[in-house]
Amino acid sequence: METPRTIQWVGDIDGFVRLIDQTLLPTRLEYRDCRTVEEIWEAIKVLRVRGAPAIGVAAAMGVVVGMQKFDGRERGAFASRLKDVCAYLRTSRPTAVNLFWALDRMQGHVRGRAEQEAPAKLQRLLLEEALAIEAEDRRMCRAIGEAGAKLIAEGKGVLTHCNAGGLATADFGTALAPMFVAAERGVPFHVYVDETRPLLQGARLTAWELQQRQIPLTLICDNMAAQVMKEGRVQLVIVGADRIAANGDTANKIGTYGVAVLAQAHGIPFYVAAPSSTFDLSLATGDAIPIEQRASSEVTHGFGKQTAPDGIGVYNPAFDVTPARLIAGIITEKGLIQPVSEASIRQAIG
Ligand code: MRU
Numbered sequence: 001m002e003t004p005r006t007i008q009w010v011g012d013i014d015g016f017v018r019l020i021d022q023t024l025l026p027t028r029l030e031y032r033d034c035r036t037v038e039e040i041w042e043a044i045k046v047l048r049v050r051g052a053p054a055i056g057v058a059a060a061m062g063v064v065v066g067m068q069k070f071d072g073r074e075r076g077a078f079a080s081r082l083k084d085v086c087a088y089l090r091t092s093r094p095t096a097v098n099l100f101w102a103l104d105r106m107q108g109h110v111r112g113r114a115e116q117e118a119p120a121k122l123q124r125l126l127l128e129e130a131l132a133i134e135a136e137d138r139r140m141c142r143a144i145g146e147a148g149a150k151l152i153a154e155g156k157g158v159l160t161h162c163n164a165g166g167l168a169t170a171d172f173g174t175a176l177a178p179m180f181v182a183a184e185r186g187v188p189f190h191v192y193v194d195e196t197r198p199l200l201q202g203a204r205l206t207a208w209e210l211q212q213r214q215i216p217l218t219l220i221c222d223n224m225a226a227q228v229m230k231e232g233r234v235q236l237v238i239v240g241a242d243r244i245a246a247n248g249d250t251a252n253k254i255g256t257y258g259v260a261v262l263a264q265a266h267g268i269p270f271y272v273a274a275p276s277s278t279f280d281l282s283l284a285t286g287d288a289i290p291i292e293q294r295a296s297s298e299v300t301h302g303f304g305k306q307t308a309p310d311g312i313g314v315y316n317p318a319f320d321v322t323p324a325r326l327i328a329g330i331i332t333e334k335g336l337i338q339p340v341s342e343a344s345i346r347q348a349i350g
Contacts, residue, residue, distance in 0.1 A: 001213060004029060006167050007049055007057050007134070013120075013127055014068060017061045021048045022167055026208040037066030037085055044092040044099075047199065051168020052242045052278050053137050056098030059089045060130035063106045068123055078122055079114040082107060094290040095251055095319045097243040097280040102133055137170035140275035141177050143333035148178030148238065148273055151331075152189050157234045159192040159225065159263075162253035163205035164240025164273065174273040175240040176209060178331065183215050191217040192228055196253060198298045198316065222255050229266040237263045238331070241274040248324030248340035249286025250274075254317055260326040269328040276332060279349045286321035294318045 007019040010033070017034040023046065024030050032048060034040045040062030043049050049058045066085035070078060086103045093099060109129040110122050117125075152158060164175035172180060182189060191210055196202035203219055210217045220228055228234060237259060243251045250256075250272050263270040283289060296314035300307060308314075329338030330345070337348045 003166050003171070003212065006054055006170060007061070009061055009064070009127070009131060009134070013123055017058065017065060019043060019049045019058065020167065022050060022205060023048050025167075026204050034062075035065060037062050037088065040065060041089060041092045044089075050201070051163060052096035052098040052240070053141070053169040053174070053275060054167070055093065055096050056102035056277060057130075057134045057137055057170050059092070059099050060102040060106050060133045062089050063103065064123070064127050064130050067126055070123075071119055073119070075115065078119055079110075082110065082114070093292055095242045095292045096278075098277050101277045105129065105133065134170045137275065137277070138172065140277070140333035141166075141169050141172040141174060144174050144273050144275065144331055145172060145177030145181035147333070147335050148271070148331035149181035149185065149187075151236060151238070151269075151271065152178055152182040152187055154187055154189070156189045156236055157192060158189055158236045158238060159194065159228070159234045159259070160206060160237070161194040161202060161222075161239050161256050161259050162196045163201040163209070165206055165209040167205050167209060168240060173209075173240075174275065174331075175238045176206065177273065178238060179210075179215060180213060183213060189216075190233075191215060192225075192234055193217050193219050194222050194225060194255065194259065195219060196255060197222050198302050200302075201253065222258075225259055226262050226265075229262055229268060234263075234266075234268055237268055237270045238273055239271075241272050241278050241330075242319055243283075243289050244272070244274060244279045244330065244345075245283040245286045245289060246279075246281045246345060247285050247342045248327055248330065248337075248345055249289070250322045250324070250327060250330075251286060251289045251291070251319045252322065254320050257320040257322045260322040264326050270322075270326055271329050271331055272322075272327055273331040276334065276349050279345065281346065281349065286323065289319075289321055291320070292318040
């Protein structure tokens with residue numbers, strides 16, 4: 001099925017980044033063109049482009065726009081400017097490791113060459129690497145779909161949280177990918193979509209994506225998940241990830257941990273789907289994962305309407321960490337990691 005491109009590079013070396021402005025969905029499908037690194041930074045910060053793999057692709061392309069006009073020829077000037085551009089992009093959001101993974105990869109791709117090659121050659125190398133990251137993400141998501149589809153048997157109810165679909169990746173998604181493959185194979189199943197407070201990625205984005213593909217879904221408020229599980233409507237949970245530590249502890253959208261606890265209480269298998277670019281094997285456990293704190297206005301003035309009194313205290317962590325012991329398996333492009341342990345993760349991801 002032909003779906004709108006979440007993010008793409010338009011043109012050649014002097015081109016620009018075109019992304020779906022996800023803050024406008026589900027009512028408006030509009031594209032936004034970013035021609036400067038500041039515009040990319042802003043798009044990541046305010047969630048015009050969001051979801052760990054898509055943030056990584058955006059950052060890689062952001063490096064290209066940040067370097068494309070650079071013509072300094074003094075020794076070390078290109079490498080110095082590249083370092084500044086990457087350092088700037090690193091400040092956009094802290095939790096999804098794909099951002100840092102992509103920036104490290106962009107810097108690594110020209111490391112050692114920046115002194116010898118002309119800026120034009122280095123700029124082309126950066127564009128090629130950004131496009132390679134995007135293409136790899138597409139392939140990894142498709143492979144995740146193939147690896148996870150067997151979990152979705154006929155008649156199952158599948159619950160998901162936030163949005164880990166095509167909008168959160170270069171294409172096809174992670175948590176939604178097994179559902180897309182199962183639907184392509186004609187397996188009938190039903191998806192329960194958590195609306196995902198406070199920014200409603202589930203209601204606005206996941207519901208939109210499933211509807212586009214004509215996959216049956218029911219939208220629920222986050223606080224309804226326990227009741228829906230108790231009623232026996234859910235047999236499987238699949239969510240995405242922003243960063244997975246070496247022991248399998250997984251950071252994902254705030255509320256994911258609660259869903260995992262509920263799934264365990266009801267004997268429902270809870271799976272995480274993520275590409276290898278979302279693993280951070282430098283962190284022993286999830287305790288070390290940085291959790292983004294966002295503006296209190298997202299809670300008190302959601303979508304422009306004031307819903308709490310003036311001047312109150314608000315706590316707004318954007319992510320939580322689900323302990324590995326609650327995770328039945330991790331669906332990756334390399335196959336299913338099950339059971340989840342440091343040994344099985346290192347063996348699969350290396
Ligand atoms: O704040 P967001 O919308 O970027 O959070 C997104 C999520 O938590 C996703 O589940 C995660 O990034 C995986 S996307 C394939």
